[in-house]
Amino acid sequence: MYRTVLRFFEYCGEVSFHNSCSFNTAQRFGSSFNNFKNIVHVPSQSSLARERFFDVVVVGGGIVGMSTALRLKKRFPNFNVAVCEKELYLAAHQSGNNGGVIHAGICYKPGSLRSKLCIEGMQRLYKYCEAYNIPHKRNGKLIVATNPQEEIWLNNLYDNAIKNNVLDIKMLNSNEIKQIEPHCKGLKALYSPNTGIVNYGAVTRHLGQMFRDLGGNILLGFNVIRSRFVVTCGGLRADELAEMTGESRAPQIIPIRGEYFFLTDAKKHLVNGSIYQVPNPVLPFHGIHLTSQLDGKVWVGPRSMLASQKEGYNWSDYNIKDLWDMFTYPGLQLFVYKYFGACFHEFMKSANINVTLNKLQRYFPSLKLRDLVP
Numbered sequence: 093m094y095r096t097v098l099r100f101f102e103y104c105g106e107v108s109f110h111n112s113c114s115f116n117t118a119q120r121f122g123s124s125f126n127n128f129k130n131i132v133h134v135p136s137q138s139s140l141a142r143e144r145f146f147d148v149v150v151v152g153g154g155i156v157g158m159s160t161a162l163r164l165k166k167r168f169p170n171f172n173v174a175v176c177e178k179e180l181y182l183a184a185h186q187s188g189n190n191g192g193v194i195h196a197g198i199c200y201k202p203g204s205l206r207s208k209l210c211i212e213g214m215q216r217l218y219k220y221c222e223a224y225n226i227p228h229k230r231n232g233k234l235i236v237a238t239n240p241q242e243e244i245w246l247n248n249l250y251d252n253a254i255k256n257n258v259l260d261i262k263m264l265n266s267n268e269i270k271q272i273e274p275h276c277k278g279l280k281a282l283y284s285p286n287t288g289i290v291n292y293g294a295v296t297r298h299l300g301q302m303f304r305d306l307g308g309n310i311l312l313g314f315n316v317i318r319s320r321f322v323v324t325c326g327g328l329r330a331d332e333l334a335e336m337t338g339e340s341r342a343p344q345i346i347p348i349r350g351e352y353f354f355l356t357d358a359k360k361h362l363v364n365g366s367i368y369q370v371p372n373p374v375l376p377f378h379g380i381h382l383t384s385q386l387d388g389k390v391w392v393g394p395r396s397m398l399a400s401q402k403e404g405y406n407w408s409d410y411n412i413k414d415l416w417d418m419f420t421y422p423g424l425q426l427f428v429y430k431y432f433g434a435c436f437h438e439f440m441k442s443a444n445i446n447v448t449l450n451k452l453q454r455y456f457p458s459l460k461l462r463d464l465v466p
């Protein structure tokens with residue numbers, strides 16, 4: 093899926109940036125600067141000769157980059173730390189365009205780093221949001237089985253969640269489902285009361301503000317071209333950044349776009365928290381889910397579509413280089429070969445709204461096509 097590369101390079105050297113836009117740095121140079129060699133070299137657009145020097149540069153103004161930078165600044169207050177982001181605002185990509193769900197760690201492989209980080213991250217995120225009054229809701233999640241096969245998968249998922257020490261997880265029968273989600277139909281459900289929602293874009297911007305308040309620099313509109321001492325948190329560009337820093341590009345990032353519908357205002361009351369289909373354990377897609385967001389809208393989706401461009405948000409967005417990189421990548425060819433049926437199904441969900449509707453009607457039999465808005 094998405095890979096974030098964190099790499100520290102030798103603590104000396106030079107980082108060069110190509111300023112793709114205006115030079116709108118929060119200019120500040122730390123007092124510790126003289127203790128170190130010139131780690132970063134930033135030529136501005138207006139004058140390439142103009143230079144800015146930093147001790148550490150974090151590449152990428154998404155949630156991973158901003159939290160890394162804030163942590164660095166807190167740990168090493170005298171370091172002159174900068175974040176460089178190629179877009180003109182923070183959280184321009186995944187961090188500002190995701191489902192907003194605070195996951196509780198149910199599905200991850202027991203004992204894996206992912207499962208540990210998810211549970212710890214959830215607790216820390218709630219604490220952070222509470223401490224700084226960032227709007228969020230702990231509105232719970234039901235994973236609902238609607239047939240005997242899904243019941244078997246659900247039981248396995250429950251065992252998985254227990255091994256992962258997921259907090260307060262419970263198995264519910266069909267009557268208990270109604271107490272949580274009165275309109276939802278199902279045979280059995282796994283209930284995670286601690287799953288929640290938040291606007292991750294808002295969290296990223298808040299981290300950015302905290303970082304600035306501590307004297308950190310945020311360079312917007314900057315595109316890294318070469319570096320020797322840097323932390324890369326480039327989201328969908330993590331593989332390219334790895335290559336630029338002399339590392340292997342593998343595994344390559346394949347962009348998948350999540351497409352969502354909304355329930356109409358008249359049907360929003362059907363969902364209180366999040367309702368998920370039981371994932372088929374042998375498939376790489378999570379299946380359909382409905383999530384009530386902070387603004388009251390209910391998102392339905394996602395349909396996972398191969399994007400024709402990294403950071404492309406519409407069917408019409410494409411980039412020849414990204415397409416070439418994707419289709420010549422043996423990892424993608426193997427993935428499509430292995431999961432051809434599932435990939436075709438995702439494509440059908442995207443091409444034909446009735447495929448999505450049929451799935452939804454398993455939970456809400458009265459739903460009609462007119463209740464879904466693109």
Ligand SMILES: Cc1cc2nc3c(=O)[nH]c(=O)nc-3n(C[C@H](O)[C@H](O)[C@H](O)COP(=O)(O)OP(=O)(O)OC[C@H]3O[C@@H](n4cnc5c(N)ncnc54)[C@H](O)[C@@H]3O)c2cc1C
Binds near residue numbers: 182184316350
């Ligand atoms: C459709 C979808 C739904 C999701 N739903 C959820 C969810 O509900 N809950 C959840 O927890 N997670 C969800 N995720 C995952 C989550 O959004 C990501 O894991 C997270 O946002 C990754 O953050 P990031 O900072 O690594 O990447 P990003 O937010 O993509 O940030 C990377 C930044 O690096 C910048 N960058 C890249 N290259 C350069 C360069 N050369 N120079 C300067 N800047 C550069 C980019 O412009 C970008 O701003 C979802 C993801 C997707 C795609």
